[in-house]
Amino acid sequence: MRFVLKLAYTCAKQLAISLNENHNKRAVYYYGFYILFGSLIKGIILISLSLILGILKPALLIVAVFGSLRMLAGGFHFDTFGRCLFISLGLIISAAVLANYTYKYWSILFVVIFLIITSITSLYVLIKYAPKDTPAKPLTDPVEILKLKKLSVIYLFLLLALCSILTVYDLKLYVLAIDFGILIEIFSVSPAGNSFFCKIKTALNQI
Secondary structure, rough: OOOHHHHHHHHHHHHHOOOOHHHHHHHHHHHHHHHHHHHHHHHHHHHHHHHHHOHHHHHHHHHHHHHHHHHHEEEOOOOOOHHHHHHHHHHHHHOOOOOOOOHHHHHHHHHHHHHHHHHHHHHHHHHOOOOOOOOOOOOHHHHHHHHHHHHHHHHHHHHHHHHHHHHOOOOOOHHHHHHHHHHHHEEEEHHHHHHHHHHHHHHHHHH
Protein backbone atom coordinates (compact mmCIF):
# COMPACT_ATOMS: atom_id res chain seq x y z
CA MET A 1 0.00 0.00 0.00
CA ARG A 2 1.61 3.17 -1.22
CA PHE A 3 0.13 5.45 1.40
CA VAL A 4 1.99 3.49 4.10
CA LEU A 5 5.27 4.06 2.26
CA LYS A 6 4.53 7.74 1.75
CA LEU A 7 3.47 8.25 5.35
CA ALA A 8 6.57 6.46 6.67
CA TYR A 9 8.82 8.46 4.34
CA THR A 10 7.23 11.78 5.32
CA CYS A 11 7.53 11.08 9.05
CA ALA A 12 11.13 9.88 8.66
CA LYS A 13 12.05 12.94 6.62
CA GLN A 14 10.52 15.35 9.12
CA LEU A 15 12.15 13.59 12.07
CA ALA A 16 15.56 13.59 10.36
CA ILE A 17 15.23 17.31 9.58
CA SER A 18 14.16 18.10 13.14
CA LEU A 19 17.12 16.18 14.60
CA ASN A 20 19.50 17.35 11.86
CA GLU A 21 20.35 13.74 10.96
CA ASN A 22 21.94 12.41 7.78
CA HIS A 23 20.49 10.18 5.04
CA ASN A 24 21.51 6.93 6.77
CA LYS A 25 19.63 7.87 9.92
CA ARG A 26 16.60 8.86 7.85
CA ALA A 27 16.60 5.37 6.30
CA VAL A 28 16.56 3.83 9.78
CA TYR A 29 13.67 6.09 10.82
CA TYR A 30 11.83 5.23 7.63
CA TYR A 31 12.06 1.50 8.32
CA GLY A 32 10.86 2.02 11.89
CA PHE A 33 7.87 4.10 10.82
CA TYR A 34 7.09 1.63 8.05
CA ILE A 35 6.95 -1.26 10.53
CA LEU A 36 4.93 0.81 13.01
CA PHE A 37 2.29 2.04 10.56
CA GLY A 38 2.11 -1.33 8.81
CA SER A 39 1.53 -3.12 12.12
CA LEU A 40 -1.15 -0.62 13.14
CA ILE A 41 -3.03 -1.07 9.87
CA LYS A 42 -2.77 -4.85 10.05
CA GLY A 43 -4.02 -4.75 13.63
CA ILE A 44 -6.98 -2.52 12.81
CA ILE A 45 -8.04 -4.65 9.85
CA LEU A 46 -7.56 -7.90 11.78
CA ILE A 47 -9.58 -6.75 14.77
CA SER A 48 -12.32 -5.29 12.55
CA LEU A 49 -12.71 -8.49 10.52
CA SER A 50 -12.51 -10.63 13.65
CA LEU A 51 -15.26 -8.66 15.36
CA ILE A 52 -17.48 -8.87 12.28
CA LEU A 53 -16.97 -12.63 12.03
CA GLY A 54 -17.13 -13.22 15.80
CA ILE A 55 -13.65 -14.77 15.96
CA LEU A 56 -11.70 -12.19 17.96
CA LYS A 57 -10.29 -14.51 20.65
CA PRO A 58 -8.88 -17.23 18.38
CA ALA A 59 -7.66 -14.67 15.84
CA LEU A 60 -5.67 -12.73 18.44
CA LEU A 61 -4.26 -15.94 19.90
CA ILE A 62 -3.19 -17.18 16.47
CA VAL A 63 -1.48 -13.86 15.74
CA ALA A 64 0.28 -13.89 19.10
CA VAL A 65 1.62 -17.41 18.59
CA PHE A 66 2.51 -16.89 14.93
CA GLY A 67 4.22 -13.54 15.53
CA SER A 68 6.18 -14.57 18.61
CA LEU A 69 7.47 -17.80 17.07
CA ARG A 70 8.30 -15.94 13.85
CA MET A 71 10.62 -13.60 15.76
CA LEU A 72 12.83 -16.62 16.48
CA ALA A 73 12.29 -18.92 13.50
CA GLY A 74 11.90 -16.36 10.72
CA GLY A 75 9.91 -17.25 7.63
CA PHE A 76 8.94 -16.20 4.11
CA HIS A 77 8.53 -12.49 3.47
CA PHE A 78 6.59 -10.94 0.60
CA ASP A 79 8.17 -8.01 -1.17
CA THR A 80 5.28 -5.58 -0.66
CA PHE A 81 3.15 -4.58 2.32
CA GLY A 82 -0.09 -5.18 0.43
CA ARG A 83 0.77 -8.76 -0.44
CA CYS A 84 1.96 -9.49 3.08
CA LEU A 85 -1.25 -8.01 4.48
CA PHE A 86 -3.54 -9.93 2.13
CA ILE A 87 -1.87 -13.34 2.46
CA SER A 88 -1.14 -13.24 6.21
CA LEU A 89 -4.60 -11.99 7.14
CA GLY A 90 -6.17 -14.52 4.80
CA LEU A 91 -4.38 -17.39 6.53
CA ILE A 92 -5.01 -16.07 10.05
CA ILE A 93 -8.70 -15.29 9.52
CA SER A 94 -9.29 -18.66 7.83
CA ALA A 95 -7.60 -20.51 10.69
CA ALA A 96 -9.53 -18.51 13.29
CA VAL A 97 -12.85 -19.23 11.57
CA LEU A 98 -11.99 -22.94 11.41
CA ALA A 99 -11.01 -23.04 15.09
CA ASN A 100 -13.95 -20.98 16.30
CA TYR A 101 -16.70 -22.80 14.45
CA THR A 102 -15.44 -26.39 14.55
CA TYR A 103 -13.86 -26.84 18.01
CA LYS A 104 -17.14 -28.08 19.48
CA TYR A 105 -17.08 -31.02 17.10
CA TRP A 106 -13.52 -32.09 17.95
CA SER A 107 -13.26 -34.93 20.43
CA ILE A 108 -10.43 -34.83 22.95
CA LEU A 109 -8.87 -37.79 21.15
CA PHE A 110 -8.72 -35.94 17.84
CA VAL A 111 -7.37 -32.83 19.58
CA VAL A 112 -4.59 -34.92 21.12
CA ILE A 113 -3.80 -36.57 17.76
CA PHE A 114 -3.70 -33.15 16.08
CA LEU A 115 -1.42 -31.87 18.84
CA ILE A 116 0.94 -34.82 18.37
CA ILE A 117 1.06 -34.29 14.60
CA THR A 118 1.71 -30.57 15.12
CA SER A 119 4.49 -31.35 17.61
CA ILE A 120 6.33 -33.83 15.37
CA THR A 121 5.99 -31.73 12.20
CA SER A 122 6.98 -28.47 13.86
CA LEU A 123 9.96 -29.93 15.68
CA TYR A 124 11.27 -31.46 12.45
CA VAL A 125 10.91 -28.23 10.47
CA LEU A 126 12.49 -26.06 13.17
CA ILE A 127 15.47 -28.36 13.64
CA LYS A 128 16.07 -28.76 9.91
CA TYR A 129 15.17 -25.35 8.45
CA ALA A 130 14.94 -22.68 11.16
CA PRO A 131 15.82 -19.89 11.33
CA LYS A 132 14.62 -18.88 7.86
CA ASP A 133 16.24 -15.59 6.86
CA THR A 134 15.45 -13.21 4.00
CA PRO A 135 17.58 -11.76 1.18
CA ALA A 136 17.33 -8.35 2.85
CA LYS A 137 18.45 -9.66 6.24
CA PRO A 138 20.58 -12.79 5.71
CA LEU A 139 21.80 -14.81 8.66
CA THR A 140 25.46 -15.74 8.27
CA ASP A 141 26.75 -16.10 11.82
CA PRO A 142 26.70 -19.83 12.79
CA VAL A 143 26.50 -18.94 16.48
CA GLU A 144 23.47 -16.71 15.94
CA ILE A 145 21.79 -19.31 13.74
CA LEU A 146 22.27 -22.04 16.36
CA LYS A 147 21.03 -19.70 19.10
CA LEU A 148 17.83 -18.86 17.22
CA LYS A 149 17.25 -22.52 16.36
CA LYS A 150 17.56 -23.55 20.01
CA LEU A 151 15.33 -20.72 21.21
CA SER A 152 12.66 -21.54 18.62
CA VAL A 153 12.64 -25.21 19.68
CA ILE A 154 12.46 -24.29 23.39
CA TYR A 155 9.61 -21.88 22.70
CA LEU A 156 7.81 -24.54 20.69
CA PHE A 157 8.00 -26.92 23.66
CA LEU A 158 6.55 -24.20 25.91
CA LEU A 159 3.64 -23.69 23.52
CA LEU A 160 3.02 -27.42 23.29
CA ALA A 161 3.13 -27.74 27.07
CA LEU A 162 0.53 -24.99 27.30
CA CYS A 163 -1.61 -26.84 24.76
CA SER A 164 -1.36 -30.00 26.84
CA ILE A 165 -2.59 -28.17 29.94
CA LEU A 166 -5.45 -26.56 28.01
CA THR A 167 -6.41 -29.97 26.63
CA VAL A 168 -6.70 -31.39 30.14
CA TYR A 169 -9.18 -28.62 30.96
CA ASP A 170 -11.09 -29.24 27.71
CA LEU A 171 -10.32 -25.77 26.31
CA LYS A 172 -10.28 -27.03 22.78
CA LEU A 173 -10.78 -23.65 21.08
CA TYR A 174 -7.54 -22.30 22.51
CA VAL A 175 -5.63 -25.50 21.78
CA LEU A 176 -6.67 -25.36 18.12
CA ALA A 177 -5.86 -21.65 17.88
CA ILE A 178 -2.35 -22.20 19.25
CA ASP A 179 -1.82 -25.20 16.99
CA PHE A 180 -2.94 -23.24 13.92
CA GLY A 181 -0.67 -20.35 14.86
CA ILE A 182 2.27 -22.74 15.11
CA LEU A 183 1.45 -24.46 11.83
CA ILE A 184 1.11 -21.21 9.87
CA GLU A 185 4.56 -20.15 11.05
CA ILE A 186 6.07 -23.59 10.44
CA PHE A 187 4.62 -23.58 6.93
CA SER A 188 6.31 -20.23 6.20
CA VAL A 189 9.66 -21.71 7.29
CA SER A 190 9.39 -24.98 5.38
CA PRO A 191 10.48 -25.47 1.73
CA ALA A 192 6.91 -26.41 0.83
CA GLY A 193 5.61 -23.15 2.25
CA ASN A 194 8.30 -21.11 0.53
CA SER A 195 7.51 -22.80 -2.78
CA PHE A 196 3.80 -22.11 -2.30
CA PHE A 197 4.31 -18.44 -1.45
CA CYS A 198 6.77 -17.99 -4.33
CA LYS A 199 4.13 -19.31 -6.74
CA ILE A 200 1.63 -16.80 -5.33
CA LYS A 201 4.21 -14.05 -5.69
CA THR A 202 4.92 -15.02 -9.31
CA ALA A 203 1.23 -15.13 -10.13
CA LEU A 204 0.68 -11.68 -8.60
CA ASN A 205 3.64 -10.30 -10.55
CA GLN A 206 2.13 -11.58 -13.77
CA ILE A 207 -1.21 -10.01 -12.91
